[in-house]
Structures are given as structure tokens and as C-alpha cells.
Amino acid sequence: MAITVLLADDSELVRRAIRRLLSGQTEIALVGEASGFTQTIRMAQELHPQIVILDLHMSDDDRITPEEFRSRLNLGAARLLAISVWNDQETRTLAKSFGAVELLDKVNLGTDLIPAIKRLASSSPEQV
Secondary structure, rough: OEEEEEEEOHHHHHHHHHHHHHHHHOOOEEEEOOOHHHHHHHHHHHHHHOOOEEEEOOOOOOOHHHHHHHHHHHOOOOEEEEEEEEOHHHHHHHHHHHOOEEEEEHHHHHHHHHHHHHHHHOOOOOOO
């Protein structure tokens, strides 16, 4: 059975690149794409993905705080995989406040994303 993934990034270019990365992976199924935090919450509640890939710095008119996002998302057994162009302490703290179990640098998604998805799908939750 394929690992189900919901992708949330406000950049169509980034979503397209990630979609291409995942398209050749028979063990990973991209079940939806969101471009804002509110849409991510709604789609996660509808689709129940195993992994949510979340851009930490999306533009969102609703201005949801990380804590509100985390409580409304209600991941259950799903894992949140944060992505960002930054990988400093402040960004790691932000990822943790969203409930992320791992933070990936967008620059390295080509090599790091697939292994991270597989690792998170088969491991117990641990925060960043």
C-alpha cells in the first residue's frame, strides 16, 4: 500500500517540482495539494494522509498561528514534514511549533524528500 501524502506550498513552481519527484515513486501517492494553511487543514481532514509536507512560510490571508494550525489540523497518526528555504534555529523552532517531526531545506529536496517520507512513514513520531 502506498504512503499517502498531502503537499502544502503556496508556490506552484515548488509544488510542480515536488509532484515530479513523487511521480516516479510507486510506493508514494500524492493525494492532494494545498496552497494555504486553511486549505491544508481542510484537505488533511478530508483525505487523512499519512504525511503532510508543509511549507512553513506560506502566505495565508487567514493568518493562522502555528499553535492554531496544529490544534485544528489534528494529525492523528499522520506525520508533518516541514520544508523551508531556511534551516536555522529559528526555523527549527517554528517547525516544532507547527508540530513537525522533521524539517527539510528546500534546496535539498531532490535528494532528501523521498528518503524522509519513507523514514517518517515507518517510524514513531519524534519532533524536530
